[in-house]
Amino acid sequence: MKLSEGFSKLIPSVLIFVFYAISFFFFTLALKGIDVSIAYAVWAGLGTAFITIVGIFWFREPASALKTISLVVVVAGVIGLHLSDKVT
Template sequence: MKLSQGFSKILPSILIFVFYAVSFFLFTLALKGMDVSIAYAVWAGLGTALITIIGILWFREPVNSVKMISLFIVVVGLIGLNLSDRIT
């Protein structure tokens, strides 16, 4: 979204909608084999983690210990949710 500059650049603007459509399509496929709570948490958590990493690497956003610890907690939470599905 940042690259579209408020939808004023055409190619990044189109790609936003293409990638959102692909994301929702893949999410519906994932729902066939996962509980909705787990699937949504993974989708949201991994999206947050990936966007954070992209922001750090691509947009040169500042990195600090709080950001990295928080990112680690998100990933650990996702692992815990996936493992909880196997413990019954």
């Protein structure tokens, strides 16, 4: 979204919708095999982690210790939710 500069650049703006459509397509496929709570946690949590990493490396955003610890907690939470599904 940042590259679209407020939807003022055509190609990045179009790609936003293309990639969101692809994301929703695969999310829908995932829902056929796993619970919605787990699927959404993976989609939201790992998506947040991924875009944070992209921000750090692509856009040169600062990477603080708190940001790194928070990312680890998000990923650990997603893993914990996935494992809790297998325990019950």
